[in-house]
Amino acid sequence: MAEAAPVWNPLDPEFRADPYSTYARLRAEAPVTRTDLDTVVLARYHDVAQTLRGAQFSRDIDANATPRTDPVSLRRRERRAQGARSILNLDPPDHTRLRRIVTTAFTPTSIERLRPRIQAMVDTVLDRAEASGQMELIGDLAFPVPFLVISELLDMPTDESDMIRNWSEAITASLEPTATIETLDEAEAAIANLVPYLIAVIEERRTNLGEDLLSALLIAEDEGDRLDAQELITFVVLLYVAGHETTVNLIGNAMLALLNNRDQLELWRSDPGLDDNAIDELLRFDGPVQHTVRVPMEHVEYAGLNGEIVAANPGDLVFTLLGSANRDPEVFTDPDRLWLARPNASRHLAFAAGIHYCLGASLAKLEAKIAVSSLIRRFEHIEMLSEPSFRDRVTIRGLDRLELEVSATARQRS
């Protein structure tokens, strides 16, 4: 009997343990699938890229997707109707307006200015690791660096980092497809704590403007247009959450990929010229954001296998599997191989594409480049002390913990 065509089920534990073999089967056997009455899943690079870039698709799921009636969806809609929507969920012209204003504050110069601070933070962590001979990569380096960077960028206090980390974890957990009513309750409680905290910082800053991003956002304008108070809060919450919950996983996934591909680790260690391309290849190989979603505003057709046409209609959810697109052999030769010198690594879609292309991409790359390259250059000896464990997440892929033994001098590998 012929085996059934694969179906993308993000809740399947097997998929969560190893999404890439499912993606390979999907691309080969079911590159465009209708998994549900109103859900279409795209696994190929070109379909994903065209969808993310297409003006006929909306990111405003609440406004344009066929309303779902399960309790979690109902609750999400209710909550979102009450607050300002984030830039991530807006379509033009609202998106264009907001993006223009925030781009005036989020400049390459403001990011590049952070380089010495990031290096100093990383060096402090590595000094400590060198002294003890061990580190837990996620808790010691991968989380604190992006957290301190976003706090520094906004000139926010960092003494409450544990509390803020818990809040932002609760908020991102609620974005997962596995979220339950309980998860949403926790996220709402976290937002109820985070917002007054941020309002207090913003009000203080308003009377005391500085050189930081928050001050820039307070005065940022585009042709006389400014962010209103609600938009500013929503944007800062997004920056905080995006700033913590993604880059941490880039640093973790990148380090794990290098430890599993020692030849590439050695190559990068000895060739600083690879720094930029290496980060793009690591984003391609195992990026932190595995999929995103769009809603078509008109009838759209995708080519399936053997001349089959799969249509997506207004109201449908179209899932674009970024993690699968990044391993598509049509675009990336030998896609399951980590190849830091890959000539077209920068074509990856780990930051999506089109108008919602990640605003923090250069910041995330700079942080990960400094963190990972400094770690591998400081320590000739790096060994995993235990099996790495992945967090139980679907949209965001990353490690819980990665225990390492480190030493500045090389040792015999066991």
Ligand code: HEM
């Ligand atoms: C490796 C780290 C990161 C990854 C993989 C990542 C990934 C993404 C992706 C895939 C999107 C687009 C989602 C979609 O189109 O549906 C996005 C949007 C965004 N990201 Fe990131 N991100 C990262 C780090 C950051 C950081 C550090 C910041 C800010 C400090 C940030 C801020 C944003 C913002 C504001 C948007 C919304 C842009 C818009 O809608 O116009 N991201 N990110």
